[in-house]
Amino acid sequence: MTSSGDDANAALVCPPSDKERLENRNADDQLEYITWLIGNDALELRESYLLKLHELCIADIYPCGGKYRTVLFKVWIENSAHEIPEAAVVPSLVREAVDWLNANRGKRSALECAAYALWRLNWIHPFAGGNGRTARAVAYYLVCAGNGSMLPGSRVMPDLIYPRREEYIAALQAVDASALASDEPDFSAMTLFLRDILTTQLASAIERLSNPGC
DSSP states (O other), rough: OOOOOGGGGGOOOOGGGHHHHHHHHHHHHHHHHHHHHTTTOOOOOOOHHHHHHHHHHTTTTOOOOOOOOOSSSEEETTTOOOOOOOOGGGGHHHHHHHHHHHHHHHBHHHHHHHHHHHHHHHHOOSSSSSSHHHHHHHHHHHHHHHHHOOOOOSSOHHHHGGHHHHHHHHHHHHHHHHHHSSSSSHHHHHHHHHHHHHHHHHHHHHHHHHHHOO
16 A cells, blocks of 8 residues: 655655665664664553654655645555545544554454554555555554564564565455444454564564574
């Protein structure tokens, strides 16, 4: 899932050739921030954490870090029939999502909460850019918060999701379909997908620990 505007490159504050390098740097900064939150027992999601993760996500790439999208910039999801909500209701929808996650912490598994966050933030598409990367970072924060500590692995969940884009989109679409059919969306497809992603992450840690001189 991606956000687009009338001319995505026109909003860049960096040379297009630098965008990938900056995205990789910013992903490391997001991970460092998540590590700081977990290390300081900040285990209940706050709207400010989400906005900070977005600010880090698009630092030096786009100028709207930590700010919700407005009507001034047209945003849509490419190759999707989903019509994103009007910009005016974005803040309230995000706060409802944060409230849902905190209300269900301890009642539902950390993986299911992460699955909800990943789906709902993509559904709301609260930002003009960086929605997917921010949603994946929030989902990983929720998994680590549920664990009470950071998880090991040479590559972590946000990095491992995007290369499996077709499975990722299929899982998002499965939740979309269930949300249209019922007031209680079914997150099982996304939960199973994230379980498999985390299995891959933890397997890389086991592989490293199994080698001499690790």
